[in-house]
Amino acid sequence: MSTRQKRYFLAESEIPTEWYNIQADMVNKPMPPLNPATKEPLKAEDLFPIFAEELARQELNQQDPWIHIPEPVRDMYKYYRSTPLVRAYGLEEALGTPAHIYFKNESVSPVGSHKLNSALAQAYYNKEQGVTNITTETGAGQWGAALSYAAKVFGLECAVYQVKISYNQKPYRRSIMQTFGATVEASPSMSTRAGKDVLTVDPNNQGSLGTAISEAIELAISTPNCKYTLGSVLSHVSLHQSIIGLEAEKQMAMAGEYPDMVIACFGGGSNFGGIAFPFMRHNLKDGKQTRFIAAEPASCPKLTRGQFQYDFGDLAGYTPLLPMFTLGHNFMPANIHAGGLRYHGAGTIVSQLLKDGLMEAVDIKQSDSFKAGVLFARSEGIIPAPESCHAIAAAIQEANKCTATGEEKVILFNLSGHGLIDMSAYDQYLAGNLQDYEVTDEEVARNLAQLEKVI
Amino acid sequence: MSTRQKRYFLAESEIPTEWYNIQADMVNKPMPPLNPATKEPLKAEDLFPIFAEELARQELNQQDPWIHIPEPVRDMYKYYRSTPLVRAYGLEEALGTPAHIYFKNESVSPVGSHKLNSALAQAYYNKEQGVTNITTETGAGQWGAALSYAAKVFGLECAVYQVKISYNQKPYRRSIMQTFGATVEASPSMSTRAGKDVLTVDPNNQGSLGTAISEAIELAISTPNCKYTLGSVLSHVSLHQSIIGLEAEKQMAMAGEYPDMVIACFGGGSNFGGIAFPFMRHNLKDGKQTRFIAAEPASCPKLTRGQFQYDFGDLAGYTPLLPMFTLGHNFMPANIHAGGLRYHGAGTIVSQLLKDGLMEAVDIKQSDSFKAGVLFARSEGIIPAPESCHAIAAAIQEANKCTATGEEKVILFNLSGHGLIDMSAYDQYLAGNLQDYEVTDEEVARNLAQLEKVI
Numbered sequence: 001m002s003t004r005q006k007r008y009f010l011a012e013s014e015i016p017t018e019w020y021n022i023q024a025d026m027v028n029k030p031m032p033p034l035n036p037a038t039k040e041p042l043k044a045e046d047l048f049p050i051f052a053e054e055l056a057r058q059e060l061n062q063q064d065p066w067i068h069i070p071e072p073v074r075d076m077y078k079y080y081r082s083t084p085l086v087r088a089y090g091l092e093e094a095l096g097t098p099a100h101i102y103f104k105n106e107s108v109s110p111v112g113s114h115k116l117n118s119a120l121a122q123a124y125y126n127k128e129q130g131v132t133n134i135t136t137e138t139g140a141g142q143w144g145a146a147l148s149y150a151a152k153v154f155g156l157e158c159a160v161y162q163v164k165i166s167y168n169q170k171p172y173r174r175s176i177m178q179t180f181g182a183t184v185e186a187s188p189s190m191s192t193r194a195g196k197d198v199l200t201v202d203p204n205n206q207g208s209l210g211t212a213i214s215e216a217i218e219l220a221i222s223t224p225n226c227k228y229t230l231g232s233v234l235s236h237v238s239l240h241q242s243i244i245g246l247e248a249e250k251q252m253a254m255a256g257e258y259p260d261m262v263i264a265c266f267g268g269g270s271n272f273g274g275i276a277f278p279f280m281r282h283n284l285k286d287g288k289q290t291r292f293i294a295a296e297p298a299s300c301p302k303l304t305r306g307q308f309q310y311d312f313g314d315l316a317g318y319t320p321l322l323p324m325f326t327l328g329h330n331f332m333p334a335n336i337h338a339g340g341l342r343y344h345g346a347g348t349i350v351s352q353l354l355k356d357g358l359m360e361a362v363d364i365k366q367s368d369s370f371k372a373g374v375l376f377a378r379s380e381g382i383i384p385a386p387e388s389c390h391a392i393a394a395a396i397q398e399a400n401k402c403t404a405t406g407e408e409k410v411i412l413f414n415l416s417g418h419g420l421i422d423m424s425a426y427d428q429y430l431a432g433n434l435q436d437y438e439v440t441d442e443e444v445a446r447n448l449a450q451l452e453k454v455i
Numbered sequence: 456m457s458t459r460q461k462r463y464f465l466a467e468s469e470i471p472t473e474w475y476n477i478q479a480d481m482v483n484k485p486m487p488p489l490n491p492a493t494k495e496p497l498k499a500e501d502l503f504p505i506f507a508e509e510l511a512r513q514e515l516n517q518q519d520p521w522i523h524i525p526e527p528v529r530d531m532y533k534y535y536r537s538t539p540l541v542r543a544y545g546l547e548e549a550l551g552t553p554a555h556i557y558f559k560n561e562s563v564s565p566v567g568s569h570k571l572n573s574a575l576a577q578a579y580y581n582k583e584q585g586v587t588n589i590t591t592e593t594g595a596g597q598w599g600a601a602l603s604y605a606a607k608v609f610g611l612e613c614a615v616y617q618v619k620i621s622y623n624q625k626p627y628r629r630s631i632m633q634t635f636g637a638t639v640e641a642s643p644s645m646s647t648r649a650g651k652d653v654l655t656v657d658p659n660n661q662g663s664l665g666t667a668i669s670e671a672i673e674l675a676i677s678t679p680n681c682k683y684t685l686g687s688v689l690s691h692v693s694l695h696q697s698i699i700g701l702e703a704e705k706q707m708a709m710a711g712e713y714p715d716m717v718i719a720c721f722g723g724g725s726n727f728g729g730i731a732f733p734f735m736r737h738n739l740k741d742g743k744q745t746r747f748i749a750a751e752p753a754s755c756p757k758l759t760r761g762q763f764q765y766d767f768g769d770l771a772g773y774t775p776l777l778p779m780f781t782l783g784h785n786f787m788p789a790n791i792h793a794g795g796l797r798y799h800g801a802g803t804i805v806s807q808l809l810k811d812g813l814m815e816a817v818d819i820k821q822s823d824s825f826k827a828g829v830l831f832a833r834s835e836g837i838i839p840a841p842e843s844c845h846a847i848a849a850a851i852q853e854a855n856k857c858t859a860t861g862e863e864k865v866i867l868f869n870l871s872g873h874g875l876i877d878m879s880a881y882d883q884y885l886a887g888n889l890q891d892y893e894v895t896d897e898e899v900a901r902n903l904a905q906l907e908k909v910i
Binding site: 005007075076078079108110111112152153171172175176179180181374377378381383420421423427 | 460530533534565604608630631634636838875878879885
């Protein structure tokens with residue numbers, strides 16, 4: 001670690017009052033979600049049975065670049081925002097790199113990750129509409145913890161389907177949700193049709209985000225005055241997460257720098273979009289040439305090895321068809337510790353941007369991610385979430401390129417969460433027991449071949 | 456929770472540059488530590504074999520009220536300080552109390568507790584002196600995690616004896632220490648004379664802070680260029696922790712209030728002294744009449760049911776004799792989850808203050824502490840450490856008195872750490888499986904009767 005340090009905070013008056021909606025500035029807009037039965041583009045009203053109405057409208061809003069943040073949400077943001085932008089001198093010194101490395105520290109939120117930025121917004125809009133119960137899925141448990149907290153803030157009942165592998169690997173996350181008053185069930189469960197279908201075929205199935213989403217949607221549809229919420233993938237989630245990048249932009253200006261690269265880990269796209277899109281608007285509109293790099297796990301490589309096509313967002317096919325880079329909604333990711341990255345597809349905005357060459361993606365092996373995480377912990381003093389370790393590994397790769405060339409590039413990455421609830425994974429890494437998982441080309445091709453071709 | 460909120464931060468230039476040493480302002484100074492063999496008062500030099508010299512001098516300094524904080528320590532403080540002072544509107548509303556409740560949130564430090572304030576100072580002074588290795592004990596693991604981090608900052612090797620019950624109850628804390636690069640051993644261990652002596656008599660002994668201290672001292676004495684460090688009890692630790700209260704004093708002024716009560720949980724006294732002493736100086740010097748309340752576990756009640764006399768700080772009797780409220784150094788506390796409070800004695804400053812009626816103590820049952828912790832989590836959104844739950848329970852008791860009388864008293868308590876690594880304890884509480892432990896008067900009397908009478 002270094003006793004040199006620099007953290008940048010915003011004054012309360014500088015905390016953004018609007019979210020940024022990149023859809024409005026994209027030349028090629030994301031293609032619309034389709035009704036699976038008719039293949040007709042969905043309107044916001046079609047989403048009302050599942051989502052709060054304002055969230056459905058935000059989802060499909062391709063006109064308005066700026067969306068006002070409601071006051072009660074801003075009030076709650078002030079509990080933990082602005083989050084610090086940190087110059088990572090310790091990491092730079094450990095790497096011996098001339099690169100300037102910055103990270104945005106979203107781990108300081110009360111629930112330990114960026115997920116709260118959208119959870120508060122989603123709980124608020126549901127409450128405003130008179131909804132009393134909300135459901136969701138969670139992978140690593142970060143989103144579930146955030147939604148449990150947000151539900152308590154706005155007086156909603158909350159039920160969470162936690163992917164079984166995480167439920168067992170990370171029992172503390174379940175406890176956190178329960179301490180905040182939520183109901184938590186391991187997915188696949190016997191409480192839904194979707195869960196039963198999986199367990200009937202494979203009683204030891206360890207679950208996936210795709211399965212848990214199906215279960216949460218099913219519960220929402222079958223419960224009075226209940227709506228479903230999603231922690232990533234969807235465009236309205238990236239919208240809420242734009243607070244990260246909007247703050248970071250002001251904070252980078254305080255540091256007198258502008259990023260050459262913006263890096264984030266990638267599960268469904270919410271923390272990536274959150275930090276990247278506000279900077280990307282200057283590429284789209286002001287001729288900036290920042291690179292945007294999504295770091296995904298090698299065992300779930302939808303961006304680097306998936307295919308762009310219409311697919312379902314969940315296993316059971318309850319969602320609309322979404323235009324996405326996907327490994328196929330039947331893809332069952334390996335049991336890596338970065339549970340938040342175990343998702344078969346990418347959000348529609350990111351998928352369009354990647355298709356158009358406006359961003360890049362890299363895949364990171366599980367062992368490399370933890371190697372990066374331990375180096376970060378020992379040089380910056382923060383134990384990162386397994387998901388965030390992927391961003392750190394990608395940032396280190398880029399910093400090492402700078403070391404080779406001598407270039408003083410400015411690298412910004414998002415530290416999406418802390419890893420204090422994931423210490424069993426660090427245990428395994430430190431003991432040399434961590435496994436890497438390969439996905440074969442055949443497996444990807446076979447899975448994709450099962451999909452109905454819409455485009 | 457409440458969307459009303461108020462957090463107070465200090466500008467970087469307002470972060471204190473000096474620690475406060477209450478010994479200088481006490482009319483009745485703490486009696487000196489004694490050499491156990493000669494019963495002669497110790498001089499600083501007598502402590503040099505165990506402690507870094509500057510720490511030994513600070514320990515016995517009864518003259519200087521203000522001690523300059525070295526620049527490298529201040530630089531590291533800036534990573535997480537000032538910590539927020541929070542007006543607990545959510546808790547107030549949940550209680551329906553007219554009291555104004557504030558808490559100082561030390562859980563935001565990189566290691567999740569106030570312990571880092573002293574760990575950084577102790578690691579720094581050892582490094583300055585050319586020490587290469589440091590040892591310590593840890594109860595809940597908060598201190599061990601902090602020292603592991605601080606050792607990494609200043610380039611020291613660190614070995615930690617973790618009380619066995621915590622080592623097993625809280626494996627994640629061990630992992631955190633190891634991730635920061637420290638060596639961790641469960642205590643009692645077979646690696647020291649003191650540990651072997653315990654295990655020979657009682658192979659299933661679950662350890663205590665007193666035993667772990669003996670082991671850590673033994674390792675320090677028998678290792679070249681190695682010193683011992685302690686996370687509480689001693690006066691120099693309270694000195695470093697005074698940063699908490701000094702900041703809180705300025706932050707309460709920002710809020711336009713001054714506390715009628717200052718409350719903290721109590722193990723050895725470091726977080727209590729840290730928040731209380733800076734305010735207490737205005738009782739001692741300026742005629743203020745603030746009440747100071749230490750909240751200890753009912754299962755380890757040295758302040759409320761112990762006896763003031765000279766006793767050893769550790770089980771094996773390696774430490775000097777210290778004038779303290781004690782249950783006897785042979786006292787083996789029940790296996791409560793608040794591992795940081797499982798200590799038989801109180802620091803010499805607090806013991807003198809309690810003897811002189813300048814502060815109060817209350818005991819809190821384990822079940823009451825978690826009841827308070829869950830209410831706090833659900834009303835303020837932060838899951839408190841089991842230790843901190845005791846402070847919250849005491850604060851709630853006082854707030855409820857205000858509800859009965861209608862008085863708008865101002866209550867300040869220290870949230871010494873978060874409980875994210877203690878979720879198994881919350882699990883047990885929520886499942887109704889948490890046990891309360893009674894200490895009988897006979898047990899206390901029998902244990903105290905074994906002590907050699909020095910005063």
